[in-house]
Amino acid sequence: MSRQHEHRPRPGLVMPVDRSTPPVLMHHGEQLRLQRLPADRSRVIYPPEPLEPIEDEGAAIREALDNPIDSDPLDQRLFAGMRLTIAFDDVSLPLPPMRAPDIRQRIIEAVLDRAAAAGVDDVHLIAALALHRRMTEAELRHAVGDRVYDALAPRGQLYNHDAEDPDGMVLLGTTDHGEEVEISRRAAESDLIVYVNVNLVAMDGGWKSTATGLSGYRALRHHHNPATMTHSRSFMDRHNSELHHSNWRQGEVLRSAGVEVFQIETTLNNDLYGNGPMSVLAKREWEWTARDRAGFVATRAALDRMRPGTRRKVMHRWRAPYGLTSVQAGEVEAVHEVTTRNVYRQQLVEVEGQTDVLLFGLPYISPYNVDSILNPILVHCLGLGYFFNLYRGRPLVREGGVVIMSHPTTPEFNPVHHPSYIDFFEEVLPETTDPVEMAERFEKDYANDEWYRHLYRTGHAYHGVHPFYMWYWGAHALDHLGGVVVLGGDPATVRRLGYRPASTLDDALEIASDLVGPTPTITYFKNPPLMMADVK
Amino acid sequence: MPAAVEKLRAKRFFVTGATGFVGTALLERILRCVPDSRVVLLVRDGRRRDAAARVQREILRNNAFDRLRAELGEDGFTRMAEDRISVVPGDVGSDGLGLDDRGQEALASCDVVLHSAATVAFDAPLDRAVEVNLLGPVRVAEAIGSACGTHGTPRPHLVTVSTCYVAGNRRGAAPEEPVRENPFFVDIDWRSEVTAARRTRGDTDAASRTSERLGEFSARARSQLGPAGGPALAERTERLRREWVSDAMVEAGRARAASLGWPDAYALTKALGEVALTEATADAAQPVSIVRPSIIESALAEPEPGWIRGFRMAEPIILSYARGLLREFPGVPEGIVDVIPVDLVVAAILAAAASPPPPENDPSIVQVASGERNPLRYQVLVDNVREWFTEHPLHDEHGQPIMVPEWSFPGRGRVERQLRGATAALERTEKVVSNLPLRGRAAAWGASLEQRRSAAERALEYVELYGAYTECEAVYGVERLLELAAMEDGPDTATSLQMDPAVIDWDEYVTRIHLPSVVAHGRARTTAAKRDPDRRERRLRSQVLSEQRHLAAFDLENTLIASNVVGTYAWLASRRLSTGDRVRLVGRLLAEAPALLAADRADRSDFLRSFYRRYGGAPVEQIRTDAAEAVSDLIVSRCFPEAIRRVREHRRLGHRTVLITGAIDLVVEPLAPLFDDIVCAETTTERRDGVEVLTGHLRAAPPTAEARARALLDLCDAHGLDARECVAYADSSSDLSLLETVGFPVAVNPEPRLATIARNRGWLIEEFRTSRGHRPPLLPLAPRWRGSSPMPPTRTGSTGANPRSTR
Numbered sequence A: 001m002s003r004q005h006e007h008r009p010r011p012g013l014v015m016p017v018d019r020s021t022p023p024v025l026m027h028h029g030e031q032l033r034l035q036r037l038p039a040d041r042s043r044v045i046y047p048p049e050p051l052e053p054i055e056d057e058g059a060a061i062r063e064a065l066d067n068p069i070d071s072d073p074l075d076q077r078l079f080a081g082m083r084l085t086i087a088f089d090d091v092s093l094p095l096p097p098m099r100a101p102d103i104r105q106r107i108i109e110a111v112l113d114r115a116a117a118a119g120v121d122d123v124h125l126i127a128a129l130a131l132h133r134r135m136t137e138a139e140l141r142h143a144v145g146d147r148v149y150d151a152l153a154p155r156g157q158l159y160n161h162d163a164e165d166p167d168g169m170v171l172l173g174t175t176d177h178g179e180e181v182e183i184s185r186r187a188a189e190s191d192l193i194v195y196v197n198v199n200l201v202a203m204d205g206g207w208k209s210t211a212t213g214l215s216g217y218r219a220l221r222h223h224h225n226p227a228t229m230t231h232s233r234s235f236m237d238r239h240n241s242e243l244h245h246s247n248w249r250q251g252e253v254l255r256s257a258g259v260e261v262f263q264i265e266t267t268l269n270n271d272l273y274g275n276g277p278m279s280v281l282a283k284r285e286w287e288w289t290a291r292d293r294a295g296f297v298a299t300r301a302a303l304d305r306m307r308p309g310t311r312r313k314v315m316h317r318w319r320a321p322y323g324l325t326s327v328q329a330g331e332v333e334a335v336h337e338v339t340t341r342n343v344y345r346q347q348l349v350e351v352e353g354q355t356d357v358l359l360f361g362l363p364y365i366s367p368y369n370v371d372s373i374l375n376p377i378l379v380h381c382l383g384l385g386y387f388f389n390l391y392r393g394r395p396l397v398r399e400g401g402v403v404i405m406s407h408p409t410t411p412e413f414n415p416v417h418h419p420s421y422i423d424f425f426e427e428v429l430p431e432t433t434d435p436v437e438m439a440e441r442f443e444k445d446y447a448n449d450e451w452y453r454h455l456y457r458t459g460h461a462y463h464g465v466h467p468f469y470m471w472y473w474g475a476h477a478l479d480h481l482g483g484v485v486v487l488g489g490d491p492a493t494v495r496r497l498g499y500r501p502a503s504t505l506d507d508a509l510e511i512a513s514d515l516v517g518p519t520p521t522i523t524y525f526k527n528p529p530l531m532m533a534d535v536k
Numbered sequence B: 001m002p003a004a005v006e007k008l009r010a011k012r013f014f015v016t017g018a019t020g021f022v023g024t025a026l027l028e029r030i031l032r033c034v035p036d037s038r039v040v041l042l043v044r045d046g047r048r049r050d051a052a053a054r055v056q057r058e059i060l061r062n063n064a065f066d067r068l069r070a071e072l073g074e075d076g077f078t079r080m081a082e083d084r085i086s087v088v089p090g091d092v093g094s095d096g097l098g099l100d101d102r103g104q105e106a107l108a109s110c111d112v113v114l115h116s117a118a119t120v121a122f123d124a125p126l127d128r129a130v131e132v133n134l135l136g137p138v139r140v141a142e143a144i145g146s147a148c149g150t151h152g153t154p155r156p157h158l159v160t161v162s163t164c165y166v167a168g169n170r171r172g173a174a175p176e177e178p179v180r181e182n183p184f185f186v187d188i189d190w191r192s193e194v195t196a197a198r199r200t201r202g203d204t205d206a207a208s209r210t211s212e213r214l215g216e217f218s219a220r221a222r223s224q225l226g227p228a229g230g231p232a233l234a235e236r237t238e239r240l241r242r243e244w245v246s247d248a249m250v251e252a253g254r255a256r257a258a259s260l261g262w263p264d265a266y267a268l269t270k271a272l273g274e275v276a277l278t279e280a281t282a283d284a285a286q287p288v289s290i291v292r293p294s295i296i297e298s299a300l301a302e303p304e305p306g307w308i309r310g311f312r313m314a315e316p317i318i319l320s321y322a323r324g325l326l327r328e329f330p331g332v333p334e335g336i337v338d339v340i341p342v343d344l345v346v347a348a349i350l351a352a353a354a355s356p357p358p359p360e361n362d363p364s365i366v367q368v369a370s371g372e373r374n375p376l377r378y379q380v381l382v383d384n385v386r387e388w389f390t391e392h393p394l395h396d397e398h399g400q401p402i403m404v405p406e407w408s409f410p411g412r413g414r415v416e417r418q419l420r421g422a423t424a425a426l427e428r429t430e431k432v433v434s435n436l437p438l439r440g441r442a443a444a445w446g447a448s449l450e451q452r453r454s455a456a457e458r459a460l461e462y463v464e465l466y467g468a469y470t471e472c473e474a475v476y477g478v479e480r481l482l483e484l485a486a487m488e489d490g491p492d493t494a495t496s497l498q499m500d501p502a503v504i505d506w507d508e509y510v511t512r513i514h515l516p517s518v519v520a521h522g523r524a525r526t527t528a529a530k531r532d533p534d535r536r537e538r539r540l541r542s543q544v545l546s547e548q549r550h551l552a553a554f555d556l557e558n559t560l561i562a563s564n565v566v567g568t569y570a571w572l573a574s575r576r577l578s579t580g581d582r583v584r585l586v587g588r589l590l591a592e593a594p595a596l597l598a599a600d601r602a603d604r605s606d607f608l609r610s611f612y613r614r615y616g617g618a619p620v621e622q623i624r625t626d627a628a629e630a631v632s633d634l635i636v637s638r639c640f641p642e643a644i645r646r647v648r649e650h651r652r653l654g655h656r657t658v659l660i661t662g663a664i665d666l667v668v669e670p671l672a673p674l675f676d677d678i679v680c681a682e683t684t685t686e687r688r689d690g691v692e693v694l695t696g697h698l699r700a701a702p703p704t705a706e707a708r709a710r711a712l713l714d715l716c717d718a719h720g721l722d723a724r725e726c727v728a729y730a731d732s733s734s735d736l737s738l739l740e741t742v743g744f745p746v747a748v749n750p751e752p753r754l755a756t757i758a759r760n761r762g763w764l765i766e767e768f769r770t771s772r773g774h775r776p777p778l779l780p781l782a783p784r785w786r787g788s789s790p791m792p793p794t795r796t797g798s799t800g801a802n803p804r805s806t807r
Helices: A057-066 A103-117 A137-144 A146-155 A207-213 A226-230 A242-256 A290-305 A308-316 A332-347 A376-389 A419-428 A435-447 A450-458 A466-472 A475-480 A491-496 A505-516 B003-008 B021-033 B051-060 B063-084 B101-108 B126-151 B190-207 B211-225 B230-260 B265-281 B314-322 B342-354 B378-391 B412-434 B440-470 B479-486 B506-521 B535-544 B565-574 B579-602 B604-615 B620-638 B641-652 B665-674 B705-719 B733-741 B752-761
Strands: A013-016 A024-028 A031-035 A042-046 A083-089 A122-128 A158-160 A169-174 A180-184 A192-196 A261-268 A324-330 A348-351 A355-361 A391-393 A397-406 A483-487 A500-502 A522-525 A532-535 B012-016 B038-043 B085-089 B112-115 B157-161 B172-174 B288-293 B295-297 B339-341 B364-368 B474-476 B551-554 B656-664 B677-681 B683-688 B691-698 B726-730 B744-748 B764-766
Touching: A013 A348, A024 A355, A024 A397, A031 A290, A042 A348, A057 A103, A057 A324, A083 A103, A083 A207, A103 A122, A103 A137, A103 A146, A103 A192, A103 A261, A103 A324, A122 A137, A122 A146, A122 A207, A137 A146, A137 A158, A146 A158, A169 A242, A180 A207, A180 A242, A192 A207, A207 A242, A207 A332, A226 A242, A226 A435, A226 A475, A242 A332, A261 A332, A290 A308, A324 A332, A332 A348, A332 A532, A355 A376, A355 A505, A376 A397, A376 A419, A376 A466, A376 A475, A376 A483, A397 A475, A397 A505, A419 A435, A419 A450, A419 A466, A419 B641, A435 A466, A450 B665, A483 A505, A491 A500, A500 A505, B003 B342, B012 B021, B021 B038, B021 B063, B021 B342, B038 B051, B038 B101, B051 B085, B063 B085, B085 B101, B101 B126, B112 B126, B112 B342, B126 B157, B126 B190, B126 B230, B126 B265, B157 B265, B157 B342, B190 B230, B190 B265, B211 B230, B211 B752, B230 B265, B230 B705, B230 B733, B265 B288, B288 B342, B295 B342, B314 B378, B314 B440, B314 B506, B339 B342, B342 B364, B342 B479, B364 B479, B378 B506, B412 B440, B440 B752, B535 B744, B535 B764, B551 B641, B551 B705, B565 B579, B565 B604, B565 B620, B565 B656, B579 B604, B604 B656, B604 B691, B604 B705, B620 B665, B620 B691, B641 B656, B641 B665, B641 B726, B641 B764, B656 B665, B656 B705, B665 B677, B677 B705, B705 B726, B705 B733, B726 B733, B733 B744, B733 B752, B744 B752, B752 B764
Parallel strands: A042 A522, A083 A122, A083 A192, A122 A158, A192 A261, A348 A532, A355 A397, A355 A522, A391 A532, A397 A483, A483 A500, B012 B038, B012 B112, B038 B085, B112 B157, B157 B288, B172 B474, B288 B364, B295 B339, B551 B656, B551 B726, B656 B677, B726 B744, B744 B764
Antiparallel strands: A013 A042, A024 A031, A169 A180, A261 A324, B683 B691
């Protein structure tokens, strides 16, 4: 039995660093580092321990479908001869991917059983990937299970969303802010959309599932832009997020257009590593046993000695043993309120006051490079987009402060998944790193490019405009920060991103002190496992 | 005013060879210093411009006339030139000088004929040297005779420019005497030399056409160009044959000259030219003067100190030395290098022109040389040069100063042996490298080998050509020259004809006048400022990516993607095979690899045809579906992102984009969004058991070699485009005809042969790389097809690129 089953999981922790504090673990892409932090002015934020998972998932799912929030039970909304569309979150969730069976599979099987019982024949399953890359056969099988895949895929009833299919999209109206609302025609013309979500972070779910996941460039550009992202403080806090306000307005249009959505949302605990060889990564350093230490040293040495490609393969093969912490279904907004509470229950850590310098160790994976490379643009997105925005209240770092992130940041790209990123890196970034300027000068060309469109629709490429969105994701941070330093990054690449390279933490702090003054306060946000800072 | 100039006032001059070094200086001096004179220029019609245009462009634009231009103003200069210069088309290489009636009239009206036309190249083919140097003066004399006879005018004074070296290889005094009176002259008949030279040309030409020789040439063309296609190979073969003939004629000239005791064919033909001219004018009332300069170098003072035109004998040697290429040069340290500044030669020619001998006399001879009066010792020259370049070094491409070597004056034989050895070794290495399957940087290294070899070859050539001169220890008498000089006024008059070599201060001349001029003229790198190495590339790239271009054609394999037809086939063929069959497929292809490579090398078109037979019987729909997938898995993952970006850049600029490839249509179909046209191998289909399958045969010959150029030209015709405004990207010499057809060829990751060609011709070379960090699998095999049905589900992604997680 694992320890967390014996004890109540402990909440997150803010630990001040003194002379006796051991070096802390830090992710550095696919590698691991131990980093000693300056005493007496540093603190480390540790995530809460994984919550106890629900013992009987099947029962929880049944309960959610039979007693939905603000909705009739699912069975009552299914009828023979109806058009039913089940949309589900794509490969970007959860991270790393979940050990089989994926929670989506469990829910989809339950929904399909009930649909079959109700005599529903016309069922389509759509991977709601918006402008993400199409999922591969293996990924689809993983998400929905072999049984569902083999039953529906050969008949053309299970497929990836295609936002560039001119006949496959339908415009449903415009919000009172002038935002167009466009989603998949099949979904829009269905009698019911059942949306199956995995709410890994507080940003996911709610109207964002349908209004974004089944949508395309025409609608997305209204909230995936520098102005919206600068005013989403943060986009992990729905009530203070312009991104979500816009999605909710679009949801309103969907509702008034008669689109019926039965939303099923799930939350997972943050058990990334289980009890296996990787468990040391989730432990607090002063609690490491001799065995943990030896295991860590061996793992680190092995990773350091591998070729980058092999290292990447090894890391990306990891599947996390997440546990389900909640499942709720029914009306979109009401369900999402409950879901958000459940996310916060696992992830929120109370933090007192802001810091001068915020330190991250960026891991090997982000939502956009499953089985792929965390390229420089994704480094920006993961650090200044995701990690920076994992706060409620105020940012962890003060205005004009500095973010130091540890990552090799080599100019490597996956040409199949990220073709437009390569061109973005070569054509756009040398010209400007300002989100507003690049939006004006370059976005349209990339968004409407025939070749990117072709690769998005037929290959496994992210949409042409996607690298811009990744850059906008960091717009709030760029606006807020005085500077960004990349620790251990390839200097030329780091400079192209508009950041400053440093080879050691001391150098990085030296550079930072030029911007925030001598002996700055330092906060190390030890993520993953995922957490969110509630900054008072 | 100098006596000579006074005598020449208001005279009419007929000048040949005005496009040359001496001719230009002569013309400038006449126009500037001889009042009221008129000049008729005999100039050949060029290939692109007629004689008059050549005068404007090749003579009057020369910086020799800067001084006169400054004095007269631009308009004044133009008016003066229109007034005083007339041009007649003609050629000293043809009988009667090729003069028309107007030309003959112009010739008859002249008072002085200055014949300075010659082929000064020391390595001219024997027959060419004979036609121009030997027969030239005779032809001029005959033309004068016939023109004056027709028009009943007195014969003008003929002044012809020869060389001191007509004296041949000898030591000691060489006075101003006719060649025949030279005691060491081997009495030969110049007429039989002419006949022999012409016959040698015929014989050599015939020898170059034997089937063995032609076989050799075409084998060499093949090894230089690879499978470039029939027409390109034929063109190269013919070029090699002509070069062979020309080389043989040069060698024949050198051998004949050596056998008779002259340093080279130039001196030999000049000497016989003098003999022939003397004979031809013996009975006519024709005053003739012969001016024999030694080695003519940059001007001492007129029109500008250091003025020089063209690359003379010493310049390439000096620059090669300064660039560190000539580690050694033969010569005798205490020997005399007989150099004479061009303005002294010009002065002597005009002075001679002003003092014609009596018509019945033999030609009067003036030698313009410094050796007797003011000798320049070889050791002094070399020391001066080394000192100067130590103080003012040239810089290499990295901006580093080049250290000049110290010469130890070894014998000619030793230097030649060393250089021959180096050249041969480099040649062997180069041959090996060009046959290795190298690309990109490695291939560029091969091309740099070629450069080093040609540098060594050039050094060898200089030693062979000029080495003889450094060993020539004759001292040329200048008695007559000094007489002419004495007839002039004081040496300080502005327009004086300064011709006495005694006025030269050699240290001053070498270090202050000549070397700076040579360096400036040779555009040598004299500053440490590192030249931007990419500047040229950027310029070429901006030309390629200019809005004025019409079309951009791309090869596929190794230009857009790092793969080939075999790889694509292996991918498609393995897509639906079981593991065992995959192993067998790989084994079979690997076993066949050497044979496939050889077939590809022999004839790409045949190779493709026979290889594509393997597709026979494959269901069309299946291949089409799999090919669509292959785009992402094979093509996109192995593409050069920069190349794809380049295609799209051309599209953005409004250029038509074309893919020209030997790959089959089904495979390249998914690339359609990038291109306006796709030229590829077209497959044929048939119905077998109700299923449409490939026959394995092609509709027409696959577009390879010259067929690619044809395809491009057809497209240009169809859309009204100009091939000179087109761009083509390709990686191998088999695409040579395509690259040569367009105005803007680009070599992409070129293999060694193409790298060499591209470098020599100054083409843009692009290094496109696959995306960093993405390593395609070793073997181009498709991931196993997992579908339960023979056809994949519609609208689903089904490339199982990722390992499936197991429960």
